[in-house]
Amino acid sequence: MPRPRNDTFLRALLREATEYTPVWLMRQAGRYLPEYNETRARAGSFLELCRSPAFATEVTMQPLARYELDAAILFSDILVVPDAMGLGLYFAEGEGPRFERPLREEWEIRDLEVPDPYVSLRYVMDAVAEIRRALDGSVPLIGFSGSPFTLACYMIEGGSSEDFRRVKTMLYDRPDLLHHVLDVNARAVTAYLNAQIESGVNAVMIFDTWGGALACGAYREFSLRYLSQILSGLLRSREGHRIPAIVFTKGGGNWLEEIAGSGCDAVGLDWCVDLGAARGRIGDRVALQGNLDPMVLLASPEAIQRESRRVLDSFGAGPGHVFNLGHGVIQHTPPENVGVLVRTVHEYSRAQRSGGG
Amino acid sequence: MPRPRNDTFLRALLREATEYTPVWLMRQAGRYLPEYNETRARAGSFLELCRSPAFATEVTMQPLARYELDAAILFSDILVVPDAMGLGLYFAEGEGPRFERPLREEWEIRDLEVPDPYVSLRYVMDAVAEIRRALDGSVPLIGFSGSPFTLACYMIEGGSSEDFRRVKTMLYDRPDLLHHVLDVNARAVTAYLNAQIESGVNAVMIFDTWGGALACGAYREFSLRYLSQILSGLLRSREGHRIPAIVFTKGGGNWLEEIAGSGCDAVGLDWCVDLGAARGRIGDRVALQGNLDPMVLLASPEAIQRESRRVLDSFGAGPGHVFNLGHGVIQHTPPENVGVLVRTVHEYSRAQRSGGG
Numbered sequence: 001m002p003r004p005r006n007d008t009f010l011r012a013l014l015r016e017a018t019e020y021t022p023v024w025l026m027r028q029a030g031r032y033l034p035e036y037n038e039t040r041a042r043a044g045s046f047l048e049l050c051r052s053p054a055f056a057t058e059v060t061m062q063p064l065a066r067y068e069l070d071a072a073i074l075f076s077d078i079l080v081v082p083d084a085m086g087l088g089l090y091f092a093e094g095e096g097p098r099f100e101r102p103l104r105e106e107w108e109i110r111d112l113e114v115p116d117p118y119v120s121l122r123y124v125m126d127a128v129a130e131i132r133r134a135l136d137g138s139v140p141l142i143g144f145s146g147s148p149f150t151l152a153c154y155m156i157e158g159g160s161s162e163d164f165r166r167v168k169t170m171l172y173d174r175p176d177l178l179h180h181v182l183d184v185n186a187r188a189v190t191a192y193l194n195a196q197i198e199s200g201v202n203a204v205m206i207f208d209t210w211g212g213a214l215a216c217g218a219y220r221e222f223s224l225r226y227l228s229q230i231l232s233g234l235l236r237s238r239e240g241h242r243i244p245a246i247v248f249t250k251g252g253g254n255w256l257e258e259i260a261g262s263g264c265d266a267v268g269l270d271w272c273v274d275l276g277a278a279r280g281r282i283g284d285r286v287a288l289q290g291n292l293d294p295m296v297l298l299a300s301p302e303a304i305q306r307e308s309r310r311v312l313d314s315f316g317a318g319p320g321h322v323f324n325l326g327h328g329v330i331q332h333t334p335p336e337n338v339g340v341l342v343r344t345v346h347e348y349s350r351a352q353r354s355g356g357g
Numbered sequence: 358m359p360r361p362r363n364d365t366f367l368r369a370l371l372r373e374a375t376e377y378t379p380v381w382l383m384r385q386a387g388r389y390l391p392e393y394n395e396t397r398a399r400a401g402s403f404l405e406l407c408r409s410p411a412f413a414t415e416v417t418m419q420p421l422a423r424y425e426l427d428a429a430i431l432f433s434d435i436l437v438v439p440d441a442m443g444l445g446l447y448f449a450e451g452e453g454p455r456f457e458r459p460l461r462e463e464w465e466i467r468d469l470e471v472p473d474p475y476v477s478l479r480y481v482m483d484a485v486a487e488i489r490r491a492l493d494g495s496v497p498l499i500g501f502s503g504s505p506f507t508l509a510c511y512m513i514e515g516g517s518s519e520d521f522r523r524v525k526t527m528l529y530d531r532p533d534l535l536h537h538v539l540d541v542n543a544r545a546v547t548a549y550l551n552a553q554i555e556s557g558v559n560a561v562m563i564f565d566t567w568g569g570a571l572a573c574g575a576y577r578e579f580s581l582r583y584l585s586q587i588l589s590g591l592l593r594s595r596e597g598h599r600i601p602a603i604v605f606t607k608g609g610g611n612w613l614e615e616i617a618g619s620g621c622d623a624v625g626l627d628w629c630v631d632l633g634a635a636r637g638r639i640g641d642r643v644a645l646q647g648n649l650d651p652m653v654l655l656a657s658p659e660a661i662q663r664e665s666r667r668v669l670d671s672f673g674a675g676p677g678h679v680f681n682l683g684h685g686v687i688q689h690t691p692p693e694n695v696g697v698l699v700r701t702v703h704e705y706s707r708a709q710r711s712g713g714g
Contacts, residue, residue: 272572332522
């Protein structure tokens with residue numbers, strides 16, 4: 001299993017020098033692409049896209065056919081892990097993900113078990129293998145999972161939540177119970193990501209989408225601690241190659257130093273953080289990934305060029321930057337705007353390195 | 358117009374020593390109180406509560422009858438200012454605030470005018486005067502407004518938004534137009550807050566509820582700049598007494614130093630920031646207000662005591678802290694829990710000052 005021909009993304013994550021700044025986009029395979037919507041219609045549902053290795057491969061490859069992206073990301077959903085625990089994931093039209101059997105009783109929490117990823121999440125491992133074949137050594141493949149706290153939010157609330165009322169009441173009133181859920185989740189995520197690594201992904205990313213909703217001390221105790229637990233249990237190399245790990249806590253700008261110390265290779269940043277200031281706070285300990293406001297992609301080509309150059313200038317020309325959005329591509333994004341972004345990042349970052357940026 | 362008999366809140370905002378840490382709560386008059394719901398039912402609607410000085414006074418006073426709060430806050434809505442500009446505020450059941458005539462066309466933006474607060478917002482000034490009479494010199498009255506950017510979000514989106522798609526597209530594509538809206542808003546808010554000050558409020562607070570959704574540079578250019586413009590135009594004293602101004606940018610933890618330099622007397626903090634760390638970053642330049650997670654009020658009395666003491670410990674015993682939540686009291690809060698919080702803050706902060714905390 002040789003390195004991909006384009007390994008710019010992997011080298012940037014390890015803070016090695018690169019000829020340009022690599023770029024990929026969270027949710028780069030998604031509803032803004034007509035071909036994605038066509039595949040989804042054929043599959044019948046979003047969940048079927050995730051569960052069928054053939055469909056998952058097809059949509060994973062779609063943005064790579066359009067744009068010169070420097071990495072592919074496994075098409076899946078963060079909630080397949082609690083689904084494999086038996087909670088019954090489904091998508092209610094217009095409502096987002098929900099669980100048929102959210103955690104409501106103490107005995108349900110005590111009964112939680114770590115699923116064997118090679119059994120109940122076999123379809124994900126099959127998708128990883130099939131995507132690797134489709135990529136044919138071109139660019140790296142990113143595997144991913146939700147963070148233990150973010151998974152717990154959905155498992156306890158039963159779906160999306162504006163205020164995280166149930167999970168926070170448990171946090172303040174029954175921290176022992178929440179810690180139990182988080183420990184099971186951390187062990188499940190570790191096993192799940194290690195299976196993805198064994199199946200062929202070149203890097204992994206942990207999405208801590210809701211960690212930013214926590215109070216400062218609670219973030220450390222109920223989210224960061226379990227991110228560190230996972231990172232210390234991950235396979236960090238395969239066949240002599242380092243498998244870099246990225247941690248992304250949306251809204252985590254207050255805790256960058258601590259996230260950088262979690263054991264990850266790179267920290268993902270949302271758009272509210274200034275990249276240059278973040279680099280100043282974190283130093284050279286880890287690489288940074290981010291952080292253009294996804295809404296820039298709704299604006300004119302000129303605005304996209306201006307704002308993406310601003311992000312590149314903010315980081316500067318040194319090594320250790322992977323360009324990305326600060327959150328996923330939104331559905332209303334005109335596909336041609338993503339092309340403008342990718343070309344601008346490549347061209348401008350090459351010019352930066354030659355002193356012309 | 359003498360100082361209120363209990364001026365602890367005002368002294369804390371000016372970083373003077375106080376015998377205990379004063380406390381009030383954002384949305385302390387609200388749907389968690391049965392007597393509020395009773396008044397609202399009599400009034401017929403939320404807007405009628407705002408527009409009738411008698412009803413506004415009644416609900417402003419309700420939490421003061423239950424709890425030993427150190428300040429009252431004018432009962433009103435941040436969107437009365439754009440309503441006075443002619444946008445037509447209404448509340449759709451279960452949907453939150455909406456405007457009948459959101460800003461869609463350039464000419465609508467060019468036609469915006471600063472309303473005379475003594476004419477189209479006369480009912481607010483009448484409410485301020487009536488609440489002052491009802492308070493009868495007991496505790497200070499806080500006036501407030503939304504920030505120019507937060508008002509612009511509603512004016513341009515037409516209501517609440519998950520992604521601020523319209524306002525951000527204008528920000529990136531037509532910054533000149535958005536700056537025009539923000540300048541009109543800043544002048545309108547300045548005139549509105551000055552009228553409140555002339556009508557009798559003892560302090561003012563600007564709610565920048567959505568500033569935290571902006572990218573770092575955009576926050577400075579499109580929100581903070583207009584906060585500073587307002588602060589430089591505010592009447593800062595009345596009859597020899599300083600009128601302190603509090604600025605609260607929800608999600609503004611990345612920019613505390615800059616907010617502290619905006620010209621305000623105090624910075625409001627959401628629950629994601631560590632108070633002690635914030636004090637370290639800001640120093641003694643301004644007072645701090647906050648920052649308990651509102652969800653703590655759904656937990657047990659023991660958890661409320663533990664978490665509110667943690668906030669007090671984090672700030673320490675020095676002057677310059679006003680205790681508050683990091684956001685408004687939520688509807689599902691058991692009223693007796695607010696009593697536990699207020700008593701704990703008073704008792705524990707007295708003990709801190711006597712060295713027993």
